[in-house]
Amino acid sequence: MGTNLALDDHLIAEAQAIGGARTKKAAVTEALEEYIRRRKQVRITELFGKIEYDPEYDYKKHRLRR
Template structure:
């Protein structure tokens, strides 16, 4: 999607400098991806304490049964 936006030049300069990325387009795309990932991670954190696991659940045993050799 082609979009024209006004972006803070100082933010772009700093992002280019600290990342080594060469283009504004790539900086914006990476920033959007990171924003989305952070929000998804935050949404998962909201579940903390709300999920109850079976007391007999043995993740180590499950790993042994699904070991790919």
Template sequence: MATNLAIDPELLDRALRVSGESTKKAAVTLALEEFIARREQRRILDLVGAVDWDESFDYKSERSR
């Protein structure tokens, strides 16, 4: 799917330099993948403390099924 985007040329040059990618497409693809991964990780971190931990739960016994 071809998409035309107006991307700041200086920003794109920096992305190419920092990423080590040889093409603009590869640099943008990598940047999008990393952006998505970071946002997904942030959502996981938002769950920290959201679950009550049962101190009496014996997780080792569950391993020996």
């Protein structure tokens, strides 16, 4: 999908240098992938303390079934 964006040339150049990307497209793609990963991590941390678990569950017992 072709998209035209007005991006800051200094930011793109810095992203390419830091990330080792050879092209602007590669730098932007990598930045978007990292952005998505980080946002997903934040969502996961928001679940801490909200998920109930069974205190009787024996995870070690289930490991040995393999």
